[in-house]
Amino acid sequence: MKNRLFTLAFVLGVICPAHSQQRKNISSKAISPDLIGVFFEDINYAADGGLYAELIQNRSFEYSPTDHGGWNSFTAWEYITQGYGYGALSVETTSPVHPNNPHYAVLKVEEVGQEGIGLKNSGFDGIPVKAGEKYNFSVFIAQQDGSSMPMQVKLLNKKGETIGETTFTTTSKDWKKYTATITVTQSQDSASLVLLAKAKGKIAIDMVSLFPQNTFKNRVNGLRADLAQTIADLKPKFMRFPGGCLVHGDGLGNMYRWKNTIGPVEQRVAQKNIWGYHQTAGLGYFEYFQFCEDMGAKPLPVVPAGVSCQNSGGTWRIGGTGQKGIQLNEMPDYVQEVLDLIEWANGPVTSTWGAKRAAAGHPKPFHLEYVGIGNEDKITPEFKERFKMIHDVVKAKHPEITVIGTVGPAPDGEDFELGWKFANKENVPMVDEHYYMKPEWFLANQKRYDTYDRLKSKVYLGEYASWGNSLFNAIAEAAYMTSLERNGDVVRLSSYAPLLAKAGHTQWNPDMIYFNNTTIYRTANYYVQQLFSTNEGDMYHSNVVTPAINKADTALAYSCVRNSKTGDVILKLVNSSKVEKSFNVNLSQFKGIGTKAVVTILTGDATVENSFETPDKVKPVTSNFKAARNFTYTVQPMSLTVINVKGNR
Template identity: 70%
Template sequence: MVLAKTEGQLALDMVSLFPEKTFKNRPNGLRADLAQKLADMKPAFIRFPGGCLVHGDGLGNMYRWKNTIGPVEQRKAQRNIWGYHQTAGLGYFEYFQFCEDIGAKPLPVVPAAVSCQNSGGTWRIGGTGQKALSASEMDEYIQEVLDLIEWANGPATSEWGAKRAAAGHPESFNLEYIGVGNEDKITPEFEERFKMIFEAIKAKHPEITVIGTVGPFHSGEDFEKGWKIAEDLKLQMVDEHYYVQPEWLMANLHRYDKYPRSSTKVYLGEYASWGNKLKNAIAEAAYLTGLERNGDVVHLASYAPLLAKKGFTQWTTDMIFFDNVNILLTPNYHVQKMFMTNQGETWFDKVISKNESDTTLAASCVLDSKTGDIILKIVNYSDTGKPMKANLGKFGKIAAQAEKTILSGQPDDENTFENLQKIVPVTSSIEVAKSFDYIAPPMSLTVIRIKQNVK
């Protein structure tokens, strides 16, 4: 309660209205229903804080992790490059704790000591473009990145581990990955500073996987320059980004078939087709079968953006929309969840046969080693039902009944706040055998989960 006893003016620096019940009842935690929708996907990792706000609208606007820990009222709030206000109420501690709560690995991204190439409005006319920290500032900045690793993993007796412990988490957060840079313009200034940060991390923390960046597109000058840096430095992984039309995804289902198998691995850190209609989601599903097939090359993938509040975003392709009461799960969300909750460690070739000349069809077969389940994913991007055939001869004895989940509808169907349930997955049982036929419904993703080694 704030009580004014005399006439005058009252200046409030920060007001935070918070639900009493947060996810896992964490102090300063997340909105419980939204957090649960993410937890329901069973993600293997979560990237944070995300895209262009990482490197910021100018050097003074870069996302600096130390400004986001400690008492909320002492954190540094700022406008980000997308024009939104950030209180930093959801800071690094809350992020790492949420990852731990849902069994996801944290994947923080730090600036590569350069600002966004779009700083100052260069997507219009004018602007300042990419700027780099001076050479005299680099030692301090590199230490800031190293301090993040100590804060996440260091003992409670270390300087930054003690700050983590003081916040209520004396144990390590077990950080394994750190991204350096976000789809930056690959300039000499960027390359010099990225190399300095990378070498400092590898010297002090060789156990950490450093993820590089190869620009904002699936090809082009920055893409090629970023990959050249990765090859020269022998990076373990790089972060590819692309937002494309669904037709591009369907035309590039075999993109990663052509990548070298023993080189730097790929993290597809931001991708989506432009839209939240069913056809967008089904094109993404077809593309994901290619990522599964090439799991030895593409080690990580994350759809983006993740969350958008109704009426407060100018980016209209997002996975989850919400207002103060409701949550809108897009068809894209359902596709991601169907893949995430049906992952496998081993991919099998020539299990699902289809018309190989039909570019609207895609399929994948994986084995979940924890359960022994065989998981079939079948995609039809056309407007008619299409036949496929499953041959499970290479597996052991299977159950006669399997679980089938289908997401289907009309190509332009989408969920809205007026109709939140227009497109949702439907689960039922299906009879299966060592060899069985299946008609994939029009514009659909089907996941069939088959038990084996049944007595």
């Protein structure tokens, strides 16, 4: 049915005999309906302390100096002995909750004092809470001495005053999970949580957790609602995850292995983050897939290509390990790990891994279509051998899956050339190009994909951005994105990167969305991505828009697409100059549209940027517009203008 509707739309919009004379100079082609998506990587504290809604930092006492210099098992924790109580606090590994989660705290209470003794957690730059909202507390405790232990949990404001509390009593010598709900009485941007033991004895403590009930879509172990909604508002057609350089990791032992990130959170494998902090894996593959489904985006997981990052160990320094490959005799097991991922995502509940997905609460398949293999890998013989082993098996056993390869971290150069040569030799369906360049580069390279061979591997532009968050940067990206639409038959997917950055914890700039514990601001780059994604088409039409004066004006860029589902014709007009410019628009080829239109404009001074202090300094403005079959439209300096002419299918 979908193909029939697409064909009908094509016939009505392209080859209707009544307009054949007008279409002699019109060129139209089908383009990817999945062109604009998002890329999530746990860089800049994007996951723990960011999108992942957990409010307790180092909840399972797994932090270590290898994660970050100066860290240890009690980072973000404070030993509390107020009211003349005393005892001892230690970290042990003898009898953990689960072998994958080896460290836990042991609290020995020798004298209770007036208030009890225990632990205080400061969260990620404080714990943000809102008055009247409910928070789910949980902890694993094993009673090591004594038959039970009365416990008190308190949320404190900056003055040390209680703004929410609960109590419970331990009942088991074995590990047991205790849960409670805390209602907060006062909004705070930097609260702390205190866990107090109220009697003599000895207890083991692990997985201390505090979650807002108000997560995105109210998911358990879910996402920070406002931040997730900001991403969802982009209306992405897909989401690539979990990286990035995070995927192939800092050495073979640090590779991101998807199986370590599913199941109960206390059984997941935490590890060092390649960007210099810690991954709890609380935001794991199930949560990624669920988030994609919740916002209507296709999942695009990326798995290592059997080799570690070529920069492992800091190869720019003496002693770096560089790219290392999984032993060839271990590769069949690794290839099976990739096959298991596809079964986990798409298999029936009767399959081994489909049953695990169902047990996690999702019996229906996730409808996985894309799998990325590798990320910016150096194109060495070791890489090519291992990539081919994975690619060939996936292609043979799952022809419905589009495998996406990699061609290095730059728009040209040795790895780019070698990667493309290898991809075309092996008939890889799609390759992942990456580049971060000056805005002038994006303006000067709008014809990059015009000459790509349409019969060879398609392109996923997986990571790109101009160096900055000014309006000029965003307008340069908008100009380039019109060329992505023009070449949407070969560029099938694209995503700006990085997506998120937490204030005070950025390893990389620029980024699309900046946030702290309570506030978010969207950059001009965000609004450009949103305007393209929410004004998508699946047919590209050339010769509809032309500059009114100088067709060779390099300050101008434009595109025309039609959405076959809605019948809308969408024009994107970009002016990167300092003066007004005009475009001629000829809509006479299109049937089924009228004069009703909406125009959205993003404009301002070239240097303007949004910030926490002025989050709406640059923002799109929308108004109604009356279109005509032929009209001239004048666009403002330094602007992106989107004109959506309403139509019928």
